[in-house]
Amino acid sequence: MRPDGRTADTAISVSTLNESAKRMLEDRVPRLWVRGEVANWKAAASGHRYFTLRDDEAQVSCAMFKGDAWQLPTDPADGTEVSVFGQPTIFAAKGRFQMIVRSLEASGEGLWRIAFEKLRRALAAEGLFEPARKRPLPPFPRRIAVVTSRAGAALHDVLTVLERRSPWLDVLVCDCRVQGEGAAAHIRDALARVARIPDLDAVILTRGGGSIEDLWCFNEETTVRAVAAFPLPLVCAVGHEVDVTLAELVADRRAPTPSVAAEIVAPDRRALEARLGSVAGGLARGLRRRVERGRARASTYERELPRVMRSRIERTRVQIEGLAGRLNALSPLATMARGYSVATDSDGLVLSRVEQFECGAGFRLRVIDGLVRATVDRGERLS
Numbered sequence: 001m002r003p004d005g006r007t008a009d010t011a012i013s014v015s016t017l018n019e020s021a022k023r024m025l026e027d028r029v030p031r032l033w034v035r036g037e038v039a040n041w042k043a044a045a046s047g048h049r050y051f052t053l054r055d056d057e058a059q060v061s062c063a064m065f066k067g068d069a070w071q072l073p074t075d076p077a078d079g080t081e082v083s084v085f086g087q088p089t090i091f092a093a094k095g096r097f098q099m100i101v102r103s104l105e106a107s108g109e110g111l112w113r114i115a116f117e118k119l120r121r122a123l124a125a126e127g128l129f130e131p132a133r134k135r136p137l138p139p140f141p142r143r144i145a146v147v148t149s150r151a152g153a154a155l156h157d158v159l160t161v162l163e164r165r166s167p168w169l170d171v172l173v174c175d176c177r178v179q180g181e182g183a184a185a186h187i188r189d190a191l192a193r194v195a196r197i198p199d200l201d202a203v204i205l206t207r208g209g210g211s212i213e214d215l216w217c218f219n220e221e222t223t224v225r226a227v228a229a230f231p232l233p234l235v236c237a238v239g240h241e242v243d244v245t246l247a248e249l250v251a252d253r254r255a256p257t258p259s260v261a262a263e264i265v266a267p268d269r270r271a272l273e274a275r276l277g278s279v280a281g282g283l284a285r286g287l288r289r290r291v292e293r294g295r296a297r298a299s300t301y302e303r304e305l306p307r308v309m310r311s312r313i314e315r316t317r318v319q320i321e322g323l324a325g326r327l328n329a330l331s332p333l334a335t336m337a338r339g340y341s342v343a344t345d346s347d348g349l350v351l352s353r354v355e356q357f358e359c360g361a362g363f364r365l366r367v368i369d370g371l372v373r374a375t376v377d378r379g380e381r382l383s
Contacts, residue, residue: 033083147174
């Protein structure tokens, strides 16, 4: 006899009862939004979330599995007013009525804003937003890297601008996930790989627009700290101009769009050409002015040179005459001209004292116009 529960002999099992009730409930009650207050929130090691949703008169057990829970920007605190979207059901093994939550939104500011402000305050306290820690971008980079998804439109926009503005740039693309579960870890690992590339001048981290959920990986602490710790100048551009993420705030430069990020990093070829033309013109004008000043100076020298040379020759002549006069005054010949003479022996040694003259010895007497040979008769010492 087939069990149908109509008699004791056809009684159904508890598991059959619970499964029947589960199917009946899920068939009759579709997924819906329910509002209430969070209580007893628990984050399991498996990644699932378990909590109670309650109001003043009732409560219901809720479960949010890992595949949906990873999208939460933060866990709501007990007492937070939320709206949950999910399926009312029965947990057949326990016979417990519960709700399987697929999405959760907080009232008021919402979980996204709460999580954003919480991490922003912590990072600000560490000084990660301070202008003093931000590095300047190189004015003339030669090699840059773009960290983004190869499948996104942002990469095409960035490469187009780079090619137009600086076609000489060596551009390396590092592919990574920029939304979804695990995207923050992908970005962190991509930045770590890029940091090991030699001779890199700057990096662009970017992605296109999307919902706050799509962009949230750029507000996760994993990404933000990887950007803050990156060892090279980094420009971050996420979403559209109105979108602002924490990764952009800690980066060395924030750009409102991916295209603007490329414009910030790459110097404009046309502007450089115009600048070089201006510099070349200025150099030419400067050289012409210098040549003209040189010619004027040479002309002045040409006119003044004879006068300057005559003056210098006259001063030199007067100096020479003065020195000649002083030299003549000190010359022994001048002394001899006044009637003096110098006595020397046969070896030319000057005899200046009486004891140097021996009786009968010969000596030479130098006078102004020659030598006189003499013999010593006697020597007399002056008293």
